[in-house]
Amino acid sequence: MADKIGIYVCHCGSNIAGTIDVEEVARWAGKNIEGVVVSRDYKFMCSSLGQQMIEDDIKNEGLTGVVVGACSPHLHEKTFRNACKRAGLNPFLCQMTNLREHVSWVNSDKAAGTKKAKALIFAAAERVKRQKPLEPMEVEVNPATLVVGGGIAGLQATLELADAGYPVYLVEREPSIGGHMAQFDKTFPTLDCSACILTPKMSEVGQHENVTLLTYSELEEVSGSVGNFKVKIRKKARYVDEDKCTGCGICIEKCPRKVIDNAFEAGMGYRKAIYSPFPQAVPRIPVIDTENCTWFTRGKCRVCSKVCPTDAVDYDQKDETVELNVGNIIMATGWKLFDCKRIPQYGFGRLANVYTSMEFERLCNAAGPTSGKIVMRDGKTEPKSVAIVHCVGSRDVNFNPYCSAVCCMAALKFGHLVLEKTKAEVYSFYIDIRTPMKEYEEFYQRLLGEGMHFIRGKVAEVTDAARRPEEHGKLIVQAEDTLLGKQRRIPVDMVILMGGLEPQADAKELGLKCGISCSMAGWYTERHPKLDPVATMTDGVFVAGVCQGPKDIPAAVAQGAAAAARVAGMIAKGIVTIEPIVASIDEENCSGCRICNDLCPFNAIEYDEEKKVSRVITALCKGCGTCVAACPAGVITGAHFNNEQIFAEIDGILWDANPQAEVEIASV
């Protein structure tokens, strides 16, 4: 059957037509590409009228292939494939080529843009002529979900799914769920107690019949694909038997070894060598910190084991690997605080009364090391003046260029707490005050009214080098007040550095395990920044909370719920359609060398011992092409990406190349 190709060049308003002569491209394609029977341009090809035009042409002209030159296939491949399907053409006989992101948006020369657009259209046409009709496959969706990270975003996602009746495995690397929110004192702008609103959710998760809690555990490995992931979780040894422990806490009480708690208490308080991070921890089962435990370091003590009424302490416990089958994964791995020591001129770690925001959270917290009293490092003196430094490590080209989104509001909250609990003057040094969410600006107005001083200027340094008598014995915060146009030096007793939010140290590594990527800053990349903020480029893997980008508690909760809704939808439908772009092995010619078996990253190739040939397990194959390239006999074919199709595409791109010129270059 002779090829009957339709070419459709989209203007995308002026997005494409601004830098590409789309009418010329369509006219030229109609004349110069063999087999083209219709070639059109249209204002918005994705509109219903544009789609209708394609459908009508398929029916009236009997098109055997469709080429759409428009935006990225990420946006509209589905749209045009569906249009073809409605008109009776197999969707895999529709080829999109990207004239927007790949040409018009990255180019300002109209002649060059038009020329490149022609080459891309030519390539797509040559390719589509050689494409084969394919049928999508369906697989069942495992109703269980893995949630990674037990902070507020992960807890929300877990509860939404568990309440809907679906099983959830919640993995958390710390001994308790709760995340950073468990460390906070108050939440802005309502000032309700963080623990009071968080702990009910924690215990609900802990007791939920549909939730399997895996704390003190880490995600090790992910294989499989949407609907049917296989994951390996490493349960770190707690040295306490989870089944026997009743959480009575007598082991913690009697443990003689006191350790500075750098995790939950941010270095402000102590814990024992056998510990549970905080009183409301879920689960209540303690862990032994082997680096500090006297038994593990010096082979003496065993007090915890002696006092345990249920004989739950087990010094011989080993890490354990748990394998789970899940249909979907929600990543809610959170963030870490910017290391304030990286800005040495702010004095953290060198000047005693310089605090990080997380230290100050613990200082304010009624359950914290000072029972909520705001006092200096000596543990008793109340500060008479406090400076709050905004944007520490954020909005700074030397560190992180992005805004951390929550620090302005947290700084206002701190200001309020200092004014409420002490008689101190509070100075905020800010670049801009950013209070864009609901009732945030009102909170800022409230603090202006409460008498917090606002100085617009980035702090140059925090120093104890006094210049004037009133500066002696104080910390001096120096900044250029950009509203006054003057240098200011404010002597204070205490400085709080609003450290920015950073991705977890292992975010990238963890992302790679489940096939999702990170932005330049290290946050997980969502499928679409506006229209698909919780899905990722890997089907079945979703993101929620700060791991996707800095955000506050309400936004993290909303994302947790949104990710859960997406997962619930897939579980409710029960099946997922998988693209039929898979590899296949020509068994007649396979030598059974098994090179492809080990190379396949998805374990999708099995070996038939009887016939001595390899075979692709279609449901597991992701169509990556590794085996196709590796097969020494060249008998593996990637559907939709076979050699003939790729070479035709290359030939098309090079339609105007002069082969003679190449010969000349080669002979030089």
Add this chain to the structure above:
Amino acid sequence: MKYAYYPGCSLERNAAAYDHSVREVSDLLGIKLQEIDDWNCCGATEYFSQNELAACAVIARNLALVEPQTDQIVAPCAACYLNLAKTDKLMVDHPEFGKEVNQCLAAGGLKYEPGRVTVRHMLDVIVDDIGETAVRDKVVRPLAGLRVAPYYGCQVVRPIDNNDNPEYPMKMDHLLNWLGAEVVDYPVKAHCCGGHLTQISEPQAFELIRRLLQNAQDYNADMIICMCPMCQLNLDGYQSRVNGFFGTEFKLPIMYFTQMLGIAFGIDPQKLGFGKELVTAMPVLEAKLGGLLV
């Protein structure tokens, strides 16, 4: 290791102690310094704002004089270091300007290919190229008990990146630590000494100098160790005037880091230019290091 050596004018006169100690210490550490033949003044800090092309041409002449087989030039003076590095960077970043500079050089039959020579400060050569082990190995007279305040000034740590933190540099802290000295971590170590401000507005300049001396004294430093002839001159030469102006009684010796390396390496203090400073270092060295120096 071989480097082209650019002493600069200060090191011939007021900072002769710096020059002597650089040469002595380099010999001992195996740093081969080849003084540039017929080098000229770098124009210090002022010339750039008067006439950028002429300023760069004057400086680039020195770069052009570096022998072809040498690709690194070392300057102990902070201003010389910055001027040389800045000129090279300007020529690399702005090729058109580089061509203009080369047109000027052509009048003298010279040519400089931008980026050919890497400009280094003496401190960086010793800390980064020679390194901790080699320096520690040479120490025969540890400076134990001597409280030294490293003073960096402004021009070496910024704007050219010398692999240190410009806001809170640490390189000299490390180096003095290797010599066994007690290094004073005081907050103004990278604040400005005022440069030539003494010539324009004494009260302001004296205040800048006072802050440095005051802070070092507050932190119980025995002496301030610097790496720039301008800083040394301001802190040492003006110390008595500052005392007179503010009624203070500072008596802090201001020494070059290479002098301290020299005495730790057991070199005769005379050869290192000790005694050339106005606030004498001898009493505190005698008191803290005992009879070692005699």
